[in-house]
Amino acid sequence: MAAPTPRSTELDPTYNARNLLVLEGLEAVRKRPGMYIGSTDSRGLMHCLWEIIDNAVDEALAGHGDRIDVVLHKDGSVEVRDKARGIPVDIEPKTKLSGVEVVFTKLHAGGKFGGGSYNASGGLHGVGASVVNALSARLDVEVDRGGVVWTTSFRRGVAGEFDGEGATAGFTPAKGLRKAGRAKKGVTGTRIRYWADRQIFTRDAAFNYDELVTRARQTSFLVPGLELVIRDERGHEPTEESFKHDGGISEFCEFLATDQKVTDVIRLTGTGHFTETVPMLDDAGHMTPTDVERDLDVDIAVRWGDGYETEVRSFVNIVATPKGGTHVAGFERALSKAFTGVLTGTRLLKSGEEVIKDDVLEGLTSVVTVRLAEPQFDGQTKEVLGTPAASRIVAKVVQTELEKFLTSAKGAAKAQARAVLEKVVAASRTRVAARQHRELQRRKTALESSALPAKLADCRSNDVDRSELFIVEGDSALGTAKLARNSEFQALLPIRGKILNVQKASVGDMLKNAECASIIQVVGAGSGRTFDLEQARYGKIIFMADADSDGAHIRCLLATLFFRYMRPLVDAGRVYTAVPPLHRFELTNPKKGQDKYIYTYSDAEYQRKSAELMKKGVRWKEPPQRYKGLGEMDADQLAETTMDPRHRTLRRITVDDGEAAASVFDLLMGNDVAPRKEFIVQGAYELDENRIDV
Template identity: 75%
Template sequence: MTATPVTSARSGPAKARAAAPELEGRDYEARHLLVLEGLEAVRKRPAMYIGSTDTRGLMHCLWEIIDNSVDEALGGFGRAIDVTLRADGAVTVSDQARGIPVDKEPRTGLSGVEVVFTKLHAGGKFGGGSYNATGGLHGVGSSVVNALSARLDVEVDRDGGTWAMSFRRGVPGTFDGPGPTAPFTPGGSLTKVGRVAKGRSGTRVTYWPDRQIFLADAELSLVDLQNRARQTSFLVPGLAIKVSDARSGDPATTTEEVFLHEGGIGEFCEFLAPDAAVTDVLRLQGTGSFTETVPMLDDAGHMEPTDVERELEVDVAVRWGTGYDTTVRSYVNIIATPKGGTHVAGFERGLVRSVTGALAPTRLLKTGEEVVKDDVLEGMTAVVTVRLAEPQFEGQTKEVLGTPAVSKLVTRVVEAELGAFLESRSGVAKAQARSVLEKVVNASRARVAARQQRENQRRKTALESSSLPSKLVDCRSNDERSELFIVEGDSALGTAKVARSSEFQALLPIRGKILNTQKASTGDMLKNVECASIIQVVGAGSGRTFDLDQARYGRVIFMADADSDGAHIRCLLATLFFRYMRPMVEAGRVFTAVPPLHRFELTNPKKGQDRFIYTYSDAEYQRTAAELTKRNQRFKEPQRYKGLGEMDADQLAETTMSPRHRTLRRITVDDGLIAETTFEMLMGNDVAPRKTFIIDGAYALDSAAIDV
């Protein structure tokens, strides 16, 4: 089909000219094809190689250069790497490894340095024997960084000399001055610029990221760099990585930090663990082999499918803790795989199989109960590492391992090694294994109970569901201003109903002292009527399923009597929230009310003076009585409140519930580990630390202050 342009006498030529490009655009011939050669493709589509052109892509370039030095250390060459962020916007990475080859590569006739930095898919990591297991795979890392740099300088100490070469956006040449804006002359090759001792070797790479490529707000993150350096030092024991931040330009403010860890991934696992330990760190290690078909060059230069025998090394560090969160870090040849892959899938499958097998001969699981992956992972911290030659990744960013055979081999190693621990008969290992199995079973039961709880009791407001406890006195508002008062006893509830503001204050009474959830299992907690009612009314779930955004109230306030029983009840409630609704505490949304202990009624109040004065401690009572006597203020016999139920509604509102006059104490968590230890001491199963705490505190107590 052809189209004939329609013209008019008035504007025909102009319209005909306008139609020509449209007709041209329909042509599609070989002359329209654009062939990108060398590093042009990298500059045209940078995100294909580094993921993005923001801060993440900028950091990925730095990882590529650092990982080259790490691969050398992994092979046993060089034990120190220096990374410096410079004031002129450059980054320098130096090592003391073998140095990039400086001799001629026979096929191209170029030096090894120029091949590495200008040729895509060129390097020593394609099975040529230079490396066994590396993070580099595609041979594009250095050349991609070079292509995306306004200037890149490389110096190599090798064979008794120092060799240097410079590039501008991937093009070799010479700069007449420092920095990326200096006059540049294309052309040139690797040049010997000095002499070094015969045994000295290493590589120094300095590059300036090209701001034509990266976004204006993209900048190197010191925190991310330090985290990566720390992680690598764990994965390569004995490797020292020094990170220097000299971007201020002032030597006085330059920061340096050296990362060196001899303990390997076992020490890394301890570092990552967020909770108290249930088991020691377990090392699950093993090897395996598999056959992989890969294309290889034959003598005639043709690619032929060849079966290659691969060796796989598996090293896993794992421990269980008392918490609920799961932390799993995975690595392939020390390269992080944040999205997992076949090695993580094999690890998880081996975990479930070994735990299931260890539970079979025990009586921990009841008929009909089953264990799933999430139950085994609860409270677990693990570092999963595998080493193999030429791993298959999904993309240059290497976030997912794709080598299929790895999954089965990792499963076999984990199942054998962890199974041996779980079935151990030695003293300490046997006790720890039993604790792990009990934790997994409790997690399974809690998961089932929580699912049933959510299915039966989820609701948006009290009017939308009849499953809320009948004793709940709800409020009309459901915004962040809403408050839930957990009230001790029905007598206090009656007074609080009158004293509250029904617009935003809800009431939930509890009967006496609730279950001590520090000692009880999760299943027992969910079966307890009072605990289940509180979790149900808060409406955000419990434990790992707790979702702070689903909470029905902006604040939760414990309102108990100002006596020892009331203090115990507040402690029990705090334990429940800390163990099962901790995000609520960490967000600062849990409080305790502060009701008064005494009330003074003045018989002759002065103008503007309140008739009633409330005190909240015995010391404040003594001071107030002394001050009133000194000022000749007469008052009736002070009233001592034995409980909230003794207060009138207006008194309770004025002193404890009205936001205009009340005092609240916020329950906070400054240090999670210290808080966990304190709750365990006060409410846990071990009596001895609690007894010591009580005895030590007894000596500081004034016996005359005890209200008998």
């Protein structure tokens, strides 16, 4: 998509309100699809399908409809059919639109708010259907309701009517629903068929049948009695699979387990209540903070086996939360508390022994489900539950119910409880024995071995003045950096995530830390008082981390290590930070002598550059690439922007006032929390919200 033609060729240095772009309705979804569906590749395409399927499952979860059909058509479209109540077709008073049009054209609108239609639901933010509509070249809806088949179509979020089949048929905008025929008496339901917009999604984005089958099977476990039929018509022969499980999460837990059982599947169930403050519309149309009473239902299936692996699947309503959240945190915390409480004072656990979470999780297969109205998720992709009260309620239910099982006097339950208690104690003793063995084998100090770490990708040159050591964040960035570097004089040392904060840790802890030890060992000049600048193996030490808040934290931790234990390098001006770009413009009509690719290194520079290009009539491929990390760059891009001495930008870390620098490091990274809190609170009033990396 080309940049718009500027009104004037003169460069306007001012920045006024007229420079701001306001996106209305579904424009925001098409402009920034990644904010709503995560990405525009196959993963994002599948997420759109989940949104439509989840809406149908929510109906089944509310007791309406017992079958959902999903069909992958040959022409690239996908269809979801249900036999639930059907989307409302009457007129919504505020918008004067039909219920179908409201659901598919208005963000944050639907039946999931206010608690009137659903106690618990999976499609939760009220943007699912409208987002899918905005990102579809064509979307057709048919609703059976009140004895009538109602229908309408949309093209990229605009309601209207197509004059033929497929996404390329002629289209006429038109509001309102059309009657397509009569529905059988008592028959209700919804049929949605859509064609994903290839202007948005990548060429290779495709629906994954295996992933769809896995999700359907999982949902059939979570909603007992619901049948899901998946049909793929894209191949030579149609493929169809049907899933229906009446055993619920107990059957799911058995399905996931791969080892011999130590216990049967144990169900831990209960309910908790909490008060949540949410903004609600008052009679005057104002949003007023209101305390709302919520119920949270907990249903968990656990089973211990004789293996060592842990399998914990977590769900909120019917939405999988692969990255956990507050409900999983409460579950895991309660596990260790329950076992510790039961084992303390018994003959099984000797004096001085302790049980931790990892001991309890060994050999555990579990399905954790909670149901509540309007849960808080971290992001529209719903991978992490954020509702704070879930942690407390789940922990209370799990601890109470699990302690009942572990102290049961009934024959079969008592034997199983004894077996799992013995298993957990054995895991604790094995863990302690393994740690003691590692400590016996560990070298006395981190600097004793003369061999350089295996993960170091060294350079060929021995010329200290010329050589450079890049300390790279993460193994993913290391692979690209290896291809981008000049191996003659550039060495690479990867570190895993955030290293130890050496301002708080003792010298002994610092030397025991693998990452810190590797850095000191590779630099080769010792540490602390014994540091010898002449022995340093490299002329430049360069921190290369992502251009985000985590990367800034890693650079700060590295700076702390060098300032505290290798300060002569800092004083000599031999420590730098690389400056990777944030954005890349790919010009579609570069002028003579102009580079095809233009990089910007901050959001402010991005705004200036885009405005400058627009004024000059230079077009670029939309959207400009936004780098989330070093690993997203190709090797030639990383070399050109960050590693090649001819083009890169480096920031040198210098110390003008040693005492002041030491004071700042102690303030920001030291043990004393109160001064740091005061510093953060004072700085919060001066911080521009737009600079926060969220």
